[in-house]
Amino acid sequence: MPVKKKRKSSGSDDPGLRKCKITCFCRPQAPGRLISPEDQFSNKKCLAWFYEYTGPDEVLGPEGMEKFCEDIGVEPENIIMLVLAWKLEAPNMGFFTKEEWLKGMTLLQCDCIERLQGKLDYLRNQLNDTIIFKNIYRYAFDFARDKDQRSLDMDTAKSMLLCGSCIDSLQISISFSSLSQSKYKVMNKDQWYNVLEFSRTVSTDLSNYDEDGAWPVLLDEFVECQKARLAAL
Structure with missing residues (x-):
């Protein structure tokens, strides 16, 4: 009987080629960092x-x-x-x-x-994040006030405003503090919020202050006092 010839093995049967194909799809993985109990x-x-x-x-x-x-x-x-x-x-x-x-x-x-x-x-x-700063600034009002009072006493307000330049303009903070020594003994939440907005939008020379804007009377009076002070220099 004629001897049957062995069929030639296809490339896929070659161990070397199989190894090559496998390594094409398997990427080496970097060892993960083990977190010690101390960390x-x-x-x-x-x-x-x-x-x-x-x-x-x-x-x-x-x-x-x-x-x-x-x-x-x-x-x-x-x-x-x-x-x-x-x-x-x-x-x-x-x-x-x-x-x-x-x-x-x-x-x-x-x-x-x-x-x-x-x-x-x-x-x-x-x-340094303006949104986070605003949130912290607003949080400071309720954090610092006496819980049996709806307003913040002015001495505490001044301390908070001057704490690490708690508002954007330290110059405005200092000038505002000098005004507050007169008739205002407390600051309500709306006034507190508006001091930050004022410090961010109004220039130090007050040239862009809108007298017809919806500012609290406290800030209107501050601007009037500050303009008189600047004119006298």
């Missing part, structure tokens, strides 16, 4: 840090706040503390509850002094 945020560690500053009522109050600020190297009146309070959604100046602390610090991924210190530049840079 992970710890709720337990965060709460233990919180309790370093609290009393028996489990609330971080004024005394604890002073020590907290000292530990992170930030003065209590520094505007960074206002930004941090905004991040923690704290409604009362000088107080952080356990819930506020844990929620805010989890968001920031900070469970110790060193981690929060590493976030200070980030917190300050939040003020």
Whole structure:
């Protein structure tokens, strides 16, 4: 009987070619970075840090706040503390509850002094965003006022305005503070909101101020006083 010839193997049966085809579709994967336990945020560690500053009522109050600020190297009146309070959604100046602390610090991924210190530049840079700045500025009104009052007393308002140039124009802030020493003892929310809008839209020489605009009377009187002062120079 004639011997059957072996059929030539096709290219697909060649091991070398098979290997080549496989490598065409399989891209090498970079090894993933393993996160060590030390790098992970710890709720337990965060709460233990919180309790370093609290009393028996489990609330971080004024005394604890002073020590907290000292530990992170930030003065209590520094505007960074206002930004941090905004991040923690704290409604009362000088107080952080356990819930506020844990929620805010989890968001920031900070469970110790060193981690929060590493976030200070980030917190300050939040003020460079005009929308975020506006939100923080508006938050500051309710944060700073006495909760049994609907308005903000003028001394506190001046302190907040001058806190790290809390409004865009420090010159306007200082001039406004001098006017407020006379008849105005409190500032309502509408006036507070409009001070920021005023500082962003009206030039320092007041040349573009619209007297027929919907500004509060307090700002109309400020402009009148300021124009008289400038004319006398």
